[in-house]
Amino acid sequence: MKQHYVPQCYLRQFGSRHGKAHQISVFDRVEARSYKNNVKDVACQNYFNRVEIGGMDPDVVEHAMARFETDLADALRRINEARNLENADDRAYLLTLIGLTALRNPEMRKNIRGIVDEVGRRTIASRLKSQATYDASVRDAKDQGALPEDYDVSYDEIRTAFQGGGFKLEIDQNALVSLEFELLDNSMPLLHRRGWHLLRAPKGSTGFITSDRPFYLMWEDPGMRYGPFAPGLALMGTDIYFPVSPSLAVIGAFNVGNTVEDVDEATVAVANSAMPDGADRQVYAPDHKFRYARMRSETPRLGSQLVSDKRFLRKG
Structure with a gap:
């Protein structure tokens, strides 16, 4: 459609x-x-x-x-x-x-996806500095509901995937649409000014x-x-x-x-x-x-x- x-x-x-x-x-x-x-x-x-x-x-x-x-x-x-x-x-x-x-527009969505990927990779890299930092970040994510309680990917598994390039970060369309309208709300006062x-x-x-x-x-x-x-x-x-x-x-x-x-x-x-x-x-x-x-x-x-x-x- x-x-x-x-x-x-x-x-x-x-x-x-x-x-x-x-x-x-x-x-x-x-x-x-x-x-x-x-x-x-x-x-x-x-x-x-x-x-x-x-x-x-x-x-x-x-x-x-x-x-x-x-x-x-x-x-x-x-x-x-x-x-x-x-x-x-x-x-x-x-x-x-x-x-x-x-x-x-599609180009803006492409740019946002690129920013999300770059920031996300930096964040993940910082949480993979050691077993302790990874375990702490997993506990925090579970407490906040960002990860399911049965999440059990090990530190070694995710580090190997991340370092080997077998890791893909995605932002879904729901988040993109929501972010676009949030940005619009922040931009409209600048246009009216x-x-x-x-x-x-x-x-x-x-x-x-x-x-x-x-x-x-x-x-x-x-x-x-x-x-x-x-x-x-x-x-x-x-x-x-x-x-x-x-x-x-x-x-x-x-x-x-x-x-x-x-x-x-x-x-x-x-x-x-x-x-x-x-x-x-x-x-x-x-x-x-x-x-x-x-x-x-x-x-x-x-x-x-x-x-x-x-x-x-x-x-x-």
Whole structure:
């Protein structure tokens, strides 16, 4: 069962209706090709929201997301019609969308699994320093209910398995989903603390584009963007870029107010460069006519050139 990590109601902003379906142009860096696809078949993964908890519907998260997306769709429609963020409730829905796409995606889950594996291995290594430390850690784990009372793996058995590489640490999806929403709760105040600058594309523009990871966090100083230091959500001097629709995009920054700017086509092209740079795999647009450029001084490239662009194919 396909479940979306980028909401369909958001993706539809960048597609067009064909009968009952919404078609979107997909630019795939792995396959190095572009093609049209149904919105329901992109930015999704089988059972992405599924949880296995006794006595609970395994699709409880998916159903909750569907209810949120119904209200989000209305908020996005009103934002696009008004071409501003003056409605506080609609702005709150948009910021929640930004937070969700930042934290709930396959690449983030891969990173979390990597962190869990690294920390877990360090913890296990420290508990295998001696028979005494291992025995003490087993007793503590049993007291806390983390291990069953009949656990009887010996110190020598687990040390041999650990040192021989026959040891695998796993975090199940229940824990991943729970952690994602915990991180979202902690992140939302940081998003609301930023001011949001709304960019409005000119009439007749080829428009803003999006991707399978539309949240793009960057240093405000262009000189730092391709350096060794990664920006953080809570750090001053950072900007969040997020395309709302082909005609609107936002930039969130600390110590600024909520503002609106009618931008030119060159600014749209520079903004669009964030999506190929930040996408996990795919960029989405209404068609191949959009433009993108990393700097205003650079001659913009056409969307039709993206799948042959070496910068896109090697991810940045």
